[in-house]
Amino acid sequence: MPASSAIKVAAMALVGSLSAAQMLAPTNDINLPASETASEPLKWLGANSPWFAGPNVYNISSEIPENCYVDQAAYVSRHGSRFPDTGAYAGWVDMQERFSSGNYTATGSLSFMKDWRTVLTNVGLQIAMESPTGAKEAHDLGYTLRTRYPQLYNEGDDFYVWSNNYTRVLQTAQMFAQSYLGFTSSTYGKVISVTSKGYTGAIGNSLGPSDQCPNFNDNSGGDYATEWANVYIPPIKERLQSLIEGNFTFEDNDISQIPYLCGFESQITGRLSPWCGVFTDYELQQYEYSNDIRYYYGLGPGTDLEQTMMLPYLNALIGLLEQGPGTNGTAQDGGSFALPNLLATFINDGQLVELITASGVFDDEPALSGTEMNPDRLFIASHFTTMRGTIAFERLNCIVDGSTGNGTSGTGPTWNSSTTLTTATATGTGSIPRQTALASANATYVRIRLNDAVYTLPSCNDGPGQSCLLSDYVQYLSDKAAAAGDWVSNCNITVAGAPTTVQGASFYTDLTSPWLQELNPGNVVLSNS
Template sequence: MGRFSTSIAAVALVTGAASQQFDILRHVGGNGQWFPGPEVTGISSETPEGCTVELAGFFSRHGSRYPDRGAYNGWVDLQTRLQASGNLTTSDPSLAFLSTWSPVLSDPAQQIAQISPTGYKELHAMGATWRLRYAHLYDYNTPFTMWANWYASSPRVRDSARLFAQGFIGPNATTLGTIYALNASDPASWMNSLGTSDLCPAYRDSEGAPYTTVWNEKYRPPIRERLNALVTGFSFTDDDVSSIPYLCGFETQIAGRRSPFCDILTEEEVLAYEYAQDLRYWYGAGLGYDIGKSTMLPVLAGFVQRLVDGPNATYTTSSNTTFVPPKVIANFANDGQINQLIAATGIFDNEPSLSANFSDPDRKFRASRIVTMRGTVAFERLSCPSAAATPPQNQTYTASNSTSPNTYIRLLLNDVVYPVANCADGPGSSCSLAKYQSIVQGKMDAVGDFKKMCNATNPAFETRPVATFFRDDTVEQGIPIKP
């Protein structure tokens, strides 16, 4: 079995149809539980022969959760309309359950927006998997530092970090672990948090509009008409069409059994919904939105500098103390920030813009494969002494002396290796770490003045910020919490 097989065994999809050729739960965008992505790039996830992972890190979305208040209110509205119909009948067995359906939450007042038991399972398993995968990067029973977005609306991001720590560190996690929850709305967090867009007034997540609007008007009405032809006593709306796969994903992981909503749509209809999710993330918070694809660049630059500094780096903090950072660099945030970060990495830089009128079945960007619950973008610093790579000529590098021509970086999305555009000539399609730092700096240069980009007026904000929290455990915006 391969190096990543433990993650597949530990966090299997909760579905009776997982063995079938088409599984809707792998096509519901950001609304599905975690699964290891399909190896669409054809690149082995094993460490390239002759190489050693010297540092590893990740940015992960929180684990599977209960719905937010707005989504739950929509479920209640659907139940109310179904009950008000009084006499819903259908000849289609897949719709018969609707006459008695009710939302699966047992205690909404306590559960709304919180991590669900499937989330507990995902995150504990993730911690144990990372501990086994990178055992050489953590000394048993020693202190371990992590970071999370504070996210005032819900503790789910902080709780995800806590659950991961319990799986990674083990029984002594509360004693040994410290999570610095970064308050992204604190002015001290200017481009130095895991929610940088919070202090960027110009940032607006449009949820993909107008592209999603065009696509929704194209794909939803035919589905609505098909479903309404199968029932009497009730009329589906276009919004109901979007709710069906959403409910499939959420109900399955909340209840721990396949939701009947998963059996309503055809494969073609599910793929149309999946594309709506792609448009939502591409244009709402990613590569199709100039500000969205840039807001996490300072964080990426700071993270890459940490990789460049190497596994033996120590730092003097802003409080004049010494910080020895971990060799496994764990960060938790929300789907928007994970999507922003992925847009900044360069993985999809050569991909064509997504069309509002048709979906390309061969597109590389699919939200279902990258921003699922617990969706994770991971980085490895590789040392490959046997590699005879030579940096390209006429390239300016800003890396420190801790790198060499045989030091590389590799990126993985949900455990699948994705090469960086125009930089995949290293072992296992990795990229020279020095060259990658130069690529990131080039993206920073293209933005130039981050204050201007964000229309930020605080005079204390720097125009060219770089995140420092990876090398400073005393930053003002960091709130220490225990696993």
């Protein structure tokens, strides 16, 4: 069916979710085995965890709500699992040299330590690149989204994917497109690389806006991070030191690097690293909390300027959902192209945290303490900033009581989950049914998912499946941007030719900008040059 026809059907459809679909895509991309000391070591590593489906913290089904279907969606993901950067790898080499020398014997869970060697086999080729697990995460996401929303793509249509211009991010985007499109990816797939530096037009209009914000300062958690490190590291250090017989003394950095090595070595080799069998469950949770503090006070709700970096982008993105499916843009050659009804975008961890914070899901989250963990906290980096961590915005087209509105104004319609359909066929996946009789109006809502789990907005959750009326969410973001103040002034941007008002994300609908480059998914980027 042509896209225009599908959109027309969607506008008329009333959906009944008659049964939950039995999807073939696995819940998680990889196994998450226990070690000898911890039950789920790979789930407590914050940004260093491989991707896994987030826990259902609100006890809300991720199935499409009854009488709704998804007619548009936006997925914004971090790059997949990767090899270490140059600096991190240098730290590994230093640890290897210190651990392999000296007159000592490591016992118990550290008995492997003296013989441990780093797992990279071709440093020049591997450093900072996507790992095999990262490739699988990207491919699995492509398959999952293609089968989760079959109605959002018509075979043979051009399909655009957007990516921050970092090699591993581009690699993730390209491998996602390969899987999403399959054998046609080189023909119909296009990855748009968005450069965030060096162009005044890209100021506040890229996938890495902080790169051109002089006042931006990621302090990695600042004093709170130091305070927490002083709480959790010494007892672990003392315990591990007791497993050493002879002349070797752990450094504080060694302790914080052990979980890091657990995550990285496991996803690089595809086998659970021996470092995953050193910390206990509770010690890993303490390490996880150090990641929470790092992001909360470095880029997230505990910051002032930093948490607003992706707000212009989010306003622009949700504006596209407000326009609805079938939007056209300007291609590189000046012609027209159809914006995909599934918008897939790939960024880095910092931008992801900024974006999730801007979304509003943590608006009511109490501030994190630097001295003790709150077991009931919602802000847990392992649940959304993992490798290939994801925030998704689903546009839900739902049946409502037609007498109270059409969902396009702030007054809002009445959601009626008991409304029955005259004739409808539904799969439970959000696919568009056939419909022969209409009894009510339709309204559009937005639902947010972090690593697939549904999250609610504290101030707007009275829609189906605790979603938010889309027009209300648009207003919420507009008010939030107004309260944040002028982005250019806040950043203290003084460069000649800088925009007075930032556009946020013009690159979705205008591919002619000089900081954009179109790449073929089949020609995967192989270096950082």
